[in-house]
Amino acid sequence: MPDGSQRLEATFKCRKLSAYFGDRKIVREVDLDIADRKVTAFMGPSGCGKSTILRTLNRMHESAPDARVEGSVLFSGHELYARGVDPVDVRARIGMVFQKPNPFPKTIFDNVAFAPRLLGLARTRSDLERRVEEALVNVGLWTEVKDRLKDSALGLSGGQQQRLVIARAIAAEPAALLLDEPCSALDPASTARIEELIASLARRLSVVVVTHSLAQARRIADAIAFFHNGEMVEFGPPGQLFEAPSDPRVKDYLVGRTG
Amino acid sequence: MSRKSQRRRRFAERAFRAVATGALVFAAGMFLLLCAGIAALGAEAFLRHEARLEIALDAAVLGVSAQASAAELGTADFRAAVRRAVAEAAAPAADTVSEIELNALISPGAEFALADALSRNSGLLGRSITIDAPLSDAADRYLKESPDARGYARLSAAQQDVIAALKAKGRLSRAFNADFFASGDSSYPELAGVAAGFVGSMFSVGVAILIALPLGVATAVFLEEFAPKNALVDFLEININNLAAVPSIIFGLLGLVVFIIALGMPRSAPIVGGLVLALMTLPTIIIVTRSSLQALPSSLKEGALALGASKLDAVLNPLLPAAAPGIATGVIIGVARALGETAPLILIGMVAFVATPPLNPLEPSSALPVLVYLWAESPETAFAEKTAGAIILLLVLLIVLNGLAAAIRRRANVYRR
Numbered sequence: 248m249p250d251g252s253q254r255l256e257a258t259f260k261c262r263k264l265s266a267y268f269g270d271r272k273i274v275r276e277v278d279l280d281i282a283d284r285k286v287t288a289f290m291g292p293s294g295c296g297k298s299t300i301l302r303t304l305n306r307m308h309e310s311a312p313d314a315r316v317e318g319s320v321l322f323s324g325h326e327l328y329a330r331g332v333d334p335v336d337v338r339a340r341i342g343m344v345f346q347k348p349n350p351f352p353k354t355i356f357d358n359v360a361f362a363p364r365l366l367g368l369a370r371t372r373s374d375l376e377r378r379v380e381e382a383l384v385n386v387g388l389w390t391e392v393k394d395r396l397k398d399s400a401l402g403l404s405g406g407q408q409q410r411l412v413i414a415r416a417i418a419a420e421p422a423a424l425l426l427d428e429p430c431s432a433l434d435p436a437s438t439a440r441i442e443e444l445i446a447s448l449a450r451r452l453s454v455v456v457v458t459h460s461l462a463q464a465r466r467i468a469d470a471i472a473f474f475h476n477g478e479m480v481e482f483g484p485p486g487q488l489f490e491a492p493s494d495p496r497v498k499d500y501l502v503g504r505t506g
Numbered sequence: 507m508s509r510k511s512q513r514r515r516r517f518a519e520r521a522f523r524a525v526a527t528g529a530l531v532f533a534a535g536m537f538l539l540l541c542a543g544i545a546a547l548g549a550e551a552f553l554r555h556e557a558r559l560e561i562a563l564d565a566a567v568l569g570v571s572a573q574a575s576a577a578e579l580g581t582a583d584f585r586a587a588v589r590r591a592v593a594e595a596a597a598p599a600a601d602t603v604s605e606i607e608l609n610a611l612i613s614p615g616a617e618f619a620l621a622d623a624l625s626r627n628s629g630l631l632g633r634s635i636t637i638d639a640p641l642s643d644a645a646d647r648y649l650k651e652s653p654d655a656r657g658y659a660r661l662s663a664a665q666q667d668v669i670a671a672l673k674a675k676g677r678l679s680r681a682f683n684a685d686f687f688a689s690g691d692s693s694y695p696e697l698a699g700v701a702a703g704f705v706g707s708m709f710s711v712g713v714a715i716l717i718a719l720p721l722g723v724a725t726a727v728f729l730e731e732f733a734p735k736n737a738l739v740d741f742l743e744i745n746i747n748n749l750a751a752v753p754s755i756i757f758g759l760l761g762l763v764v765f766i767i768a769l770g771m772p773r774s775a776p777i778v779g780g781l782v783l784a785l786m787t788l789p790t791i792i793i794v795t796r797s798s799l800q801a802l803p804s805s806l807k808e809g810a811l812a813l814g815a816s817k818l819d820a821v822l823n824p825l826l827p828a829a830a831p832g833i834a835t836g837v838i839i840g841v842a843r844a845l846g847e848t849a850p851l852i853l854i855g856m857v858a859f860v861a862t863p864p865l866n867p868l869e870p871s872s873a874l875p876v877l878v879y880l881w882a883e884s885p886e887t888a889f890a891e892k893t894a895g896a897i898i899l900l901l902v903l904l905i906v907l908n909g910l911a912a913a914i915r916r917r918a919n920v921y922r923r
Binding site: 305307310312335336338339340342343344345347349350351352353361362365366412415416419 | 735803805806808809810811812813814815816819823824827828
């Protein structure tokens with residue numbers, strides 16, 4: 248794994264990537280290139296494997312029992328599934344945010360400080376405080392919580408919690424951020440804030456978002472990968488995918504016949 | 507039709523509520539009755555009657571020479587001096603009383619106090635000192651029981667006259683019984699105390715927590731997060747669950763065979779008691795730790811793993827802290843059970859008569875519940891109040907423990923909403 252000393256091209260190259268739960272093949276031989284500092288959206292009907300393929304990108308998939316992966320993922324040119332690569336290191340470099348906000352039952356400060364403490368990023372207390380502030384500023388939460396950093400994170404609203412866990416993820420200084428339907432549990436106003444945040448994050452790191460919402464994908468995505476039954480059936484910029492989809496399954500989905 | 511079924515359902519709900527409320531009230535009433543009963547009986551254990559006596563330490567009465575050495579003072583007849591002091595104080599009622607009857611009114615504690623005072627200051631010989639001598643158990647019970655219910659008071663008419671005379675002269679007082687807390691066991695009920703049992707229980711439970719808590723939590727974490735899923739682990743799990751249901755006396759037998767006979771550890775010692783209680787508490791701690799960990803949302807662990815935490819990192823933080831309230835509750839339930847456990851301690855010899863509290867877990871000791879057991883089967887009626895007193899102390903300890911558990915839960919709840 249590359250270290251974080253200099254900014255790398257945070258690109259993913261998936262080749263013949265397959266993922267299983269036991270004998271069930273959830274992702275089927277996917278070839279996919281994800282560009283650096285862009286927002287890539289994964290779409291498709293429920294159960295199409297889009298969340299699973301997202302979880303193969305930081306080796307979270309195999310944390311579930313019976314889960315296994317075949318094929319190859321090159322991240323910045325380094326094979327994530329090479330022998331000797333520790334999934335723990337991969338996850339420290341490629342952050343992940345889940346569908347349901349999952350702040351730890353700790354203070355707001357301790358939530359954001361979790362990764363810097365764990366990974367030993369901060370040398371001093373003031374450095375730690377600076378990192379926490381920076382992460383909270385980046386997600387636009389600082390002015391809302393700066394006076395109650397010592398309060399429980401569980402007292403925040405759903406939208407605030409989701410921005411908090413994004414702050415927690417970027418405090419680990421990842422090169423890429425994977426978001427699994429980050430807005431599906433949020434109201435429209437909170438969704439809009441998260442979308443703005445995703446756009447601003449993409450200026451510094453690669454962002455991959457799983458989403459159900461066509462409108463959201465159209466608003467935020469630089470590229471869209473469309474999945475169906477574990478296969479990637481279409482990949483391209485949103486304009487092309489929405490205006491002239493080449494695959495009939497995508498057309499069905501867009502007009503609401505499936506999904 | 508639907509209206510009728512609705513009425514029926516409403517009636518069922520009201521009936522259920524009424525029955526449940528009744529059950530609650532009944533349970534609360536029974537509990538209050540128990541508390542009141544124990545408190546009424548046990549409160550007497552904390553008080554005792556004392557007689558203010560002016561005792562002449564006359565060499566002739568004591569049967570020693572005027573310049574007696576320490577060794578000679580050891581043979582002095584302090585009882586005679588006490589007897590004389592009582593006879594003088596209660597004169598003339600004491601004239602008709604025999605020596606034996608007089609002896610039976612004042613506790614030997616007075617003689618011990620005199621011997622103690624003389625050994626510290628031999629210059630007292632030939633002078634007189636005033637002490638508050640504890641009454642014997644028979645005299646104490648006689649005074650504590652109401653005049654119309656003195657069925658158990660075994661005082662002769664002449665002894666009753668002496669007590670009445672002492673009372674009339676204002677010599678008798680009700681005092682706090684410090685011996686009950688400061689002394690070890692004694693065959694004289696008025697001198698018997700819970701100190702040896704209390705200290706022994708604290709040592710035993712301390713050893714048990716020190717061993718069972720880290721071992722139990724670590725075992726639970728291993729089984730929950732790290733152990734492979736196979737037949738051997740399943741077999742282990744079933745056995746751990748079964749261990750929680752094994753009668754505690756079996757653990758006592760195990761302690762006797764393994765720790766005392768095989769490993770040669772000291773008999774009657776709190777360290778062995780603690781080990782046995784640890785074995786007994788271990789399954790409880792393992793089970794509650796596992797269920798507390800299982801009760802956490804999986805998103806907590808995923809969140810930590812996604813930030814680059816290893817499995818062990820995630821367990822140490824945030825999983826164990828989040829599970830801590832549940833674990834603490836379970837540990838305290840286990841400890842409370844261990845604190846009240848008698849049978850296994852009897853098997854490893856902690857049932858011995860222990861007059862001095864142990865200074866460390868290796869010294870012979872008793873335990874609070876064992877004291878209750880010992881005293882409850884003593885023939886002297888005065889031990890009944892001691893038994894109740896020891897039970898009160900045990901209950902207070904349990905309430906403190908439960909309060910602690912509640913406080914831990916409340917503190918943790920700040921972050922759980």
